Amino acid sequence: MRDSNSKEVFIIGQTSQGKTFRPSDWAERLAGVMSQFRPGGSNRPGAHLSYSPWCTPNQLAGVKCVILHRDMQEHEPMAWDFVMNFAKDNDLQVVEACSLNTDK
Numbered sequence: 001m002r003d004s005n006s007k008e009v010f011i012i013g014q015t016s017q018g019k020t021f022r023p024s025d026w027a028e029r030l031a032g033v034m035s036q037f038r039p040g041g042s043n044r045p046g047a048h049l050s051y052s053p054w055c056t057p058n059q060l061a062g063v064k065c066v067i068l069h070r071d072m073q074e075h076e077p078m079a080w081d082f083v084m085n086f087a088k089d090n091d092l093q094v095v096e097a098c099s100l101n102t103d104k
Contacts, residue, residue: 006070006096011083013064015091020063027057027064030086037072037079055083 013021023029034055051057054072058065066083073080087094 008070008097009068009084010060010095010097011066011068011087012060012093012095014093016093017091021090021092024064027066030066030083031055031057034072034079034083037076039071039075055079 013027015021031051035050035052037054038052039054052072054069054076056067058067068080068083072083084094086092
């Protein structure tokens with residue numbers, strides 16, 4: 001699925017038919033499960049209290065989504081496959097892109 005130089009993949013909470021994916025907190029649940037997969041591992045104090053920078057819940061045009069960073073694919077390929085298979089199994093839209101960082 002790598003056709004571009006994008007560093008991120010957006011899993012959007014809509015099926016290929018445009019229906020909203022349920023439950024409404026799916027993105028937070030998925031990111032919570034993936035929180036242990038992070039740079040430096042999950043052994044750091046307090047790591048379990050935050051989302052992994054490689055898998056974060058967000059919204060895109062008012063629709064829940066999960067943003068996956070490509071570094072997860074390199075460092076945690078089984079975790080990457082789990083998330084991508086979740087999207088495929090639930091017929092969710094997947095878009096390669098990059099988020100805009102407005103911090104300067």
